[in-house]
Amino acid sequence: MENRKFVAVPHKTFIALLLLTGTVCLSLTIPANLQFSQLLGINRSKIKEVNAEANNQQKFAEFQTAMEASLNEQFKRQNLLSGAPTSFNGKIIYDIKPAVNKKVIALTFDDGPWENTTTQILNILKQNNIKATFFVVGSALQNNPELGKQIVTEGHVIANHTWNHWYHFMNPQAAAFEIDQTTKLIYKLTGVKTNLFRPPGGHLSNGLVAYARSKNYATLMWSADSRDFQQPPPATMVNTVLEYARPGGIVLLHDGGGDRTKTVQALPQIITKLQQQGYSFVTIPELLEMEKMSEKSEK
Template structure:
């Protein structure tokens, strides 16, 4: 969050309910800083979820986010990007928008190679996945300021998922065509 603040960037944080329960002050800092918040399930399970388990995973996380921020999130990111284990179906039943990514930070190597991985795969409307937990994230923390600077230099506008979706919705409603070669809508 400090790097994002230094670069005047707002991001979207997809949170696990169990982490919010353990660190509610961090969720409040995220919300107070003006970042968007999405639901990433309660426990990050990849297994098949029956109706009751999927409902619990989604609803408990939605409830705890609302408890600590005062806002109900309508964004859902399925753990591991799994679309068919019951979680996405439950999120859809609750009128949530499922959000995946176009660039994954699961990258090993040097900081320079990590930066180049993001830059070479950047596209208009693209979504960069960057984890803040689940292992050593030092490489991407070092790469993040360089990624931000290079994307801005190339003319990309870095925005939250809600902002990106509103931009796309506005273009569709107005009949405009989004120029996919123009780098103005990268999150």
């Protein structure tokens, strides 16, 4: 017991000494004109700053979520305007049966974007306030990215016509490259995720369409071939289109892949003559949407 008392005294002394040393040290480290309350004040303002920062971060996170939601909505709307309705997934389409009294037709341009002719065709379409669909070749798009962007910014639909425009048989890997690379580049340049595909030369059994269908693309053929690739006189081209034109039809023309001067020359007449027959022009997604609507109205 004695020992315990003897031990307790030095402990108290030690604690007192420790407190004293601590106070001396603190007074040395704090500038003389700085009150303890000021120290606390600094801490409080720091807490306020941290809180404000946390509020800002929360606001920023909310803003980011709102922006992402808006962008998703934008993509959804854009895709509604730029792709096929899901009921056409994996289908092969030559034309559609539009709702009664709808004399509509879709102009489509293949193998571009092409220097000069794509611009000339875009200008003619703009002058006539017509929207069309462009089936672009990936390698051509890589060479003319600005024209690809212009197609979309001017309200037209951009779609997939493979990377190399080959006709020969392709295994699934080669077909995947031809189609996937083109879709990726279209998306990278324009933000459009297309699900519209047209096989080069209209070949249906060389592996490309099989791959496209497995990936839920709608395969778009045509019902009115202008045969513009043979470069006939513009008047002949106009007559050929008129001969095959029908409501719900798809007209095949070319803005690239060769000399398309004759197509550019014939296009204003093709538009005027079709308009005189009462046709109005729609894009492929608009055309497909009309078949969907007419199916619904018939039920």
